[in-house]
Amino acid sequence: MPKDAEIKFTIQLDDLKVPEHIFWEASDSEFEGKKPCDSIMISMWDKEAKNTLSIDLWTNDMEIGEMDAHFYFTFMKMAETYYKSTKNKDLSDMIAHFAQDFAKKIEENAKLEQS
Numbered sequence: 001m002p003k004d005a006e007i008k009f010t011i012q013l014d015d016l017k018v019p020e021h022i023f024w025e026a027s028d029s030e031f032e033g034k035k036p037c038d039s040i041m042i043s044m045w046d047k048e049a050k051n052t053l054s055i056d057l058w059t060n061d062m063e064i065g066e067m068d069a070h071f072y073f074t075f076m077k078m079a080e081t082y083y084k085s086t087k088n089k090d091l092s093d094m095i096a097h098f099a100q101d102f103a104k105k106i107e108e109n110a111k112l113e114q115s
Helices: 064-086 089-114
Strands: 007-013 019-026 035-037 039-046 051-058
Touching (some): 019 051, 064 089
Antiparallel strands (some): 007 019
16 A cells, blocks of 8 residues: 655755754654754756756754765765666766766866865
């Protein structure tokens, strides 16, 4: 029998409608209540429009280094998810290699900033 599951996001905005705090909760999670996070990136496939819809939010507290890490891990997760859904190792590997190049560039930029 099908079971409904729910994921809920609560966004607290400042006077300029910029996210100050982001919380999430899920009906099937291992924890109860709202859990804080500093960034969310949600992509949804609109079958009718044949296009991706997205919601990208982050708080002002999110540091650039944290955003860099968030993007790196998101790219790696995309590579994994792409492989699981298509079994196309070549394209999955391309995404993972891009993520690795992205991480190298972050490290290079950090070294330049320290000089």
